[in-house]
Amino acid sequence: MYDVVIIGAGVTGAAIASELAKYDIKTCILEKCSDVCEGTSKANSAIIHAGYDAAEGSLKAKLNVRGNEMMDKLCEDLDIPFKRIGSLVVCIYKEALPGLKELYDRGIKNGVKGLKLLSREEALTMEPNLSDDTQGALFAPSAGIICPFELNIGMAEIAAMNGAEFKLNTEVKDIKKDNDGKFRIITSNGEYTARYVVNAAGVYADVIHNMVSTQKMHITQRRGDYCLLDKQAGGYVNHVIFPQPTELGKGVLISPTVHGNLIVGPTAIETEDKEGTGTTAEGIGELTQKAGSHVKNIPMNKVITSFAGLRAHEDGNDFIIGEAEDVPGFIDCAGIESPGLSSCPAIGEMVCVILDKLMNLKKKENVITKRKAVRRTEGLSTEEMNLLIKENPAYGNVICRCESITEGEILDAIHRPLGATTLDGIKRRTRAGMGRCQAGFCMPRTMEILSRELGIKYEDITKSGGSSNIVLERTKEEA
Amino acid sequence: MNSYDIVIVGGGPAGLAAAVAARESGNDSILIIERDKELGGILNQCIHNGFGLHTFKEELTGPEYADRFKKKVFELGIDYKLGTMVMNIERDRTVTAMNREDGMFTIPAKAVILAMGCRERARGALNIPGYRPAGIFSAGCAQRLVNIEGYMPGKEVVILGSGDIGLIMARRMTLEGAKVKLVAELMPYSGGLKRNIVQCLDDFGIPLKLSHTVVDIEGKEHIEAVTIAEVGSDRKPVPGTEERYTCDTLLLSCGLIPENELSVSAGIEMSPVTGGPFVNESLETNISGVFACGNVLHVHDLVDYVSEEAKRAGQNAVKYIENGCREGDTTGSVEISAENGARYTVPKTIDVGRMEDLLNVRFRVGDVYKDSFVSVYFDDERVVHNKKRIMSPGEMEQIVLKKDELIKRKELKKITVMIENE
Numbered sequence: 073m074y075d076v077v078i079i080g081a082g083v084t085g086a087a088i089a090s091e092l093a094k095y096d097i098k099t100c101i102l103e104k105c106s107d108v109c110e111g112t113s114k115a116n117s118a119i120i121h122a123g124y125d126a127a128e129g130s131l132k133a134k135l136n137v138r139g140n141e142m143m144d145k146l147c148e149d150l151d152i153p154f155k156r157i158g159s160l161v162v163c164i165y166k167e168a169l170p171g172l173k174e175l176y177d178r179g180i181k182n183g184v185k186g187l188k189l190l191s192r193e194e195a196l197t198m199e200p201n202l203s204d205d206t207q208g209a210l211f212a213p214s215a216g217i218i219c220p221f222e223l224n225i226g227m228a229e230i231a232a233m234n235g236a237e238f239k240l241n242t243e244v245k246d247i248k249k250d251n252d253g254k255f256r257i258i259t260s261n262g263e264y265t266a267r268y269v270v271n272a273a274g275v276y277a278d279v280i281h282n283m284v285s286t287q288k289m290h291i292t293q294r295r296g297d298y299c300l301l302d303k304q305a306g307g308y309v310n311h312v313i314f315p316q317p318t319e320l321g322k323g324v325l326i327s328p329t330v331h332g333n334l335i336v337g338p339t340a341i342e343t344e345d346k347e348g349t350g351t352t353a354e355g356i357g358e359l360t361q362k363a364g365s366h367v368k369n370i371p372m373n374k375v376i377t378s379f380a381g382l383r384a385h386e387d388g389n390d391f392i393i394g395e396a397e398d399v400p401g402f403i404d405c406a407g408i409e410s411p412g413l414s415s416c417p418a419i420g421e422m423v424c425v426i427l428d429k430l431m432n433l434k435k436k437e438n439v440i441t442k443r444k445a446v447r448r449t450e451g452l453s454t455e456e457m458n459l460l461i462k463e464n465p466a467y468g469n470v471i472c473r474c475e476s477i478t479e480g481e482i483l484d485a486i487h488r489p490l491g492a493t494t495l496d497g498i499k500r501r502t503r504a505g506m507g508r509c510q511a512g513f514c515m516p517r518t519m520e521i522l523s524r525e526l527g528i529k530y531e532d533i534t535k536s537g538g539s540s541n542i543v544l545e546r547t548k549e550e551a
Numbered sequence: 552m553n554s555y556d557i558v559i560v561g562g563g564p565a566g567l568a569a570a571v572a573a574r575e576s577g578n579d580s581i582l583i584i585e586r587d588k589e590l591g592g593i594l595n596q597c598i599h600n601g602f603g604l605h606t607f608k609e610e611l612t613g614p615e616y617a618d619r620f621k622k623k624v625f626e627l628g629i630d631y632k633l634g635t636m637v638m639n640i641e642r643d644r645t646v647t648a649m650n651r652e653d654g655m656f657t658i659p660a661k662a663v664i665l666a667m668g669c670r671e672r673a674r675g676a677l678n679i680p681g682y683r684p685a686g687i688f689s690a691g692c693a694q695r696l697v698n699i700e701g702y703m704p705g706k707e708v709v710i711l712g713s714g715d716i717g718l719i720m721a722r723r724m725t726l727e728g729a730k731v732k733l734v735a736e737l738m739p740y741s742g743g744l745k746r747n748i749v750q751c752l753d754d755f756g757i758p759l760k761l762s763h764t765v766v767d768i769e770g771k772e773h774i775e776a777v778t779i780a781e782v783g784s785d786r787k788p789v790p791g792t793e794e795r796y797t798c799d800t801l802l803l804s805c806g807l808i809p810e811n812e813l814s815v816s817a818g819i820e821m822s823p824v825t826g827g828p829f830v831n832e833s834l835e836t837n838i839s840g841v842f843a844c845g846n847v848l849h850v851h852d853l854v855d856y857v858s859e860e861a862k863r864a865g866q867n868a869v870k871y872i873e874n875g876c877r878e879g880d881t882t883g884s885v886e887i888s889a890e891n892g893a894r895y896t897v898p899k900t901i902d903v904g905r906m907e908d909l910l911n912v913r914f915r916v917g918d919v920y921k922d923s924f925v926s927v928y929f930d931d932e933r934v935v936h937n938k939k940r941i942m943s944p945g946e947m948e949q950i951v952l953k954k955d956e957l958i959k960r961k962e963l964k965k966i967t968v969m970i971e972n973e
Contacts, residue, residue, distance in 0.1 A: 352681075375675060376675045508673070512689040535684070535685035543700075
C-alpha cells in the first residue's frame with residue numbers, strides 16, 4: 073500500500089517524485105520501460121524555454137516561466153550542466169515583423185525577463201550564420217540548454233535516495249477504484265494499491281486517464297524528427313535559434329547542446345502510434361530545408377545521428393494538471409508537450425500543492441536535496457586525473473574514445489541509485505557511445521563491463537530492455 | 552615516464568611495421584602506444600586468410616600476419632604500452648596518454664608516427680530513416696563480437712554497403728549458420744575488392760544488389776525488417792522499387808574514416824578527400840617530425856601496402872632525428888595533383904632532394920574505369936601512359952616515380968596523375 077503511485081518515470085514523473093520525496097509519505101513510481109527517461113523525455117530539443125511562447129494565462133506559460141526560474145538551483149543541486157545561452161526567434165519576412173512584437177508583448181505578460189527586440193544588424197552581430205533574409209529577432213536571455221537525460225535521471229535519483237520506490241519494467245494494464253476509495257493498479261508486474269495516483273504517463277496519459285475516468289481524454293502524438301551534428305559543428309550557432317512559431321509548434325530550431333554538439337529539429341508529424349518514433353526520409357529532408365530558412369549553410373554533412381521523439385499533445389492545447397473531475401484522488405499531468413522539460417520542476421511543485429490539499433503532506437526530516445552526478449573526467453587536469461586514477465585505476469581506462477569516457481565513469485553509472493542496466497542506460501548516464509562513431513568501438517567493451525558488474529550473460533544484455541538484446545547466442549556451444 | 556625518441560600512436564599493422572623499421576634503421580628509443588589489450592590492431596579480429604601475399608609471398612590470416620610483426624617487435628626489444636589511450640598530441644610532439652597503471656603521463660618525443668587506423672561510418676552519418684532498435688551493427692563491430700567475443704548477433708542478416716569488412720562478414724555469418732539475405736550497395740560498383748566479392752558472396756550464393764539502399768528500418772526494440780530500394784543516378788531511392796526483407800541483424804559496411812581526432816587537435820592539415828593528413832614524400836605531415844602511415848593516412852585495400860608504407864614512415868622518422876630534427880616547412884617543392892578520375896595521391900608533395908630512388912605514389916579512382924590509362928604528367932609533358940584493363944574505387948592504384956628522372960627536371964613544379972580514356 074502506497075500513499076502515492078506515480079505512473080511514468082519521465083521528467084514529469086521524476087520531478088513529482090523528487091518533490092514528494094521531501095514529505096513523509098510512501099511513494100512508488102511505475103515505469104513500463106527498463107529505465108527512467110525512456111519516452112518523450114529522452115528525445116526532445118533539450119531546451120529550457122524562456123516562456124514567451126505560450127498563451128497568456130495558460131498553465132504552459134505559468135509553469136514554463138516558473139520552471140525556468142527554478143532551473144539554476146535545481147541543476148546545481150543535481151550537479152548537472154545547464155547553460156543559459158539565450159534564444160533568438162528570427163524573423164525572415166518584413167511583413168512578419170509585427171508577429172515578433174506580439175511574441176515580445178506576450179512574453180512580457182507571461183513574466184519573461186530580459187526580452188529584447190533586435191534589429192537585423194544586432195541579430196547578425198550576435199549570430200553571423202543567420203539567414204541573409206533576417207529582418208529582426210526576439211532575444212530571450214533566460215532561455216537555456218540542458219541535458220534532459222541527466223535532468224530526468226538526477227531527479228529520479230534524488231527521489232530514490234529519499235526512499236521513493238521505482239518499479240521498472242512495470243506497465244500499468246488497468247486501474248480500479250475500490251469502494252474504500254483506494255486505487256488498485258494492475259500491472260505487468262503485479263498489483264499495487266495506492267491512496268492517490270498521479271498520471272504522468274506522457275503519450276499514454278490518455279490511456280491511463282481513461283482507465284478510471286468517464287470524461288475521456290485524447291492525446292495526439294506529434295512526432296519530431298531531429299538530427300544531431302558532430303561536435304565539429306557545435307559552435308555553428310551560439311544561441312537557441314527558432315523561426316517564428318506557427319500553430320503546430322515552435323518550428324525547427326538549431327541549437328548547441330550542453331555537450332557541444334549541434335541539434336537541428338524537430339518536425340511536427342502527427343501519428344496514431346504511441347511508439348512511433350521511427351524517422352522518415354521526408355522528415356529528415358524537411359529539417360534540412362526548414363532549418364536552412366533561418367540559419368544558412370548548416371553543415372548537415374556532419375550529422376552523427378538522427379532520432380525522433382513524440383510530443384503528447386492534448387486537444388485543449390494546454391497542460392492538464394489536476395484532480396480528474398469524476399475521480400477523486402486521481403491527479404492528471406497530461407498533455408505535457410513542450411515546454412514540458414522547462415516546466416517539469418514547476419509541475420512537481422504544483423502537484424505537491426494539489427496533493428497537500430488532499431492529504432496534508434508533512435515534511436520529512438533529513439531530506440536529501442543534492443546528489444553527485446556521475447563523476448566526469450572531461451576537463452580534469454593531469455594532476456586531478458592522476459589522483460582519480462590512483463584512487464580507482466578504472467578511471468585510467470578509456471572505453472568510449474569519441475567522448476573519452478572511462479571505465480570509472482561507466483562503473484559509477486552502474487553502481488548508483490537507479491543505476492544503468494542497459495547500453496542506453498550507460499549512454500545516457502555517461503555519454504559512452506554518444507559520439508561520432510555511435511558505439512561502433514565501445515559497444516563490445518561496454519558489454520563486457522555490464523556483464524561483469526551485473527553478473528548477466530552477454531545474451532541478456534539489452535540496448536534498452538524488452539527484446540532489444542544485442543547478441544543472440546554463442547557462436548559455438550562450449551564443450 | 553621514460554623519454555623516447557619516437558612515439559608511435561597505435562599498435563596495429565602500421566604501428567608495428569613502423570616500429571620494426573625504425574629499430575632496424577638504428578634507433579633504439581621507440582615506444583608503441585596501443586589502446587587494446589594486445590598488439591595487432593584490427594588484424595586480431597580478421598581471422599580469415601588472404602593477408603601477406605605481397606609481403607610474405609604466402610597467405611596468412613590476420614592474427615598470423617600481425618604475429619610476424621609482433622614477434623619482431625618482441626625480438627628487437629621495442630617498448631610498448633597496452634591498454635593505453637593517447638589523449639593528446641601537441642605541436643611540439645609531446646604525447647599525452649593514459650592507462651590504469653601509469654595514470655596520465657606525457658612523453659616529449661623527437662618524432663611521432665601516427666598509426667591510429669580508421670573507424671567505420673556509423674548509421675547516423677548515413678541518414679537511414681526508420682526506428683533505432685537493437686540489431687544494427689557496423690560490420691567491424693559485429694566481426695569483433697563474433698570472432699573475439701564469440702557471440703552471434705543474429706541469424707537473418709542484411710548487409711548495407713559492400714566494403715571489404717561487410718563482404719568478409721557475409722561469409723563469416725554464413726559459415727556460423729546465419730542466412731545472409733543480401734548485400735545492398737548504394738553505389739553502382741562495390742566498395743570492396745573483387746576477390747572478396749567472388750570468395751565471400753558469389754561462392755555462397757549471396758546476392759549483391761548495386762545501386763540499392765535501405766530506406767526503412769522496422770522494429771521498435773529489436774530490428775525485424777528492412778526495406779531496400781533501388782537508387783537512381785542521384786543516389787535517391789526510386790519510388791516503387793521497394794522490397795521488404797525480414798531480418799534480425801543489419802550490418803553496415805559503408806566506408807571507413809581515418810581516425811584523425813588527435814591529428815586535427817595537434818594542428819595537422821587534413822585532406823578533405825582522404826580524411827587523412829597531407830604528407831610529403833617522407834610521409835611527414837605539415838608538422839615537422841610527425842609522420843603518418845596506414846589507414847590513418849588513407850584507407851588501404853591491402854594490409855601489405857600498409858606495412859610497406861609504415862616501414863617508410865619508420866625509416867623516415869629515424870632519418871629526421873639523425874638529421875637533427877629540423878623544424879620548418881615540410882612541404883616539398885613539387886606538388887602532385889590528382890585530376891580527372893584520380894581522387895587523391897599520397898604523398899601530396901615531393902622534396903626531390905629528400906626522396907628515395909624510387910617513390911611509390913598511391914591513389915584511388917572515383918569510378919569504375921575499363922581499358923583506360925593512368926597518365927602522369929611532369930608539368931605539361933606526359934611521361935607515363937599505362938593501360939589498365941580495369942580500375943575501381945575499391946582498389947588502390949600506384950605509380951612509381953624515379954628520383955633520377957625528377958632530378959633531371961630542375962624546373963619541375965607539378966606532377967599530375969590522371970585517368971585518360973586514350
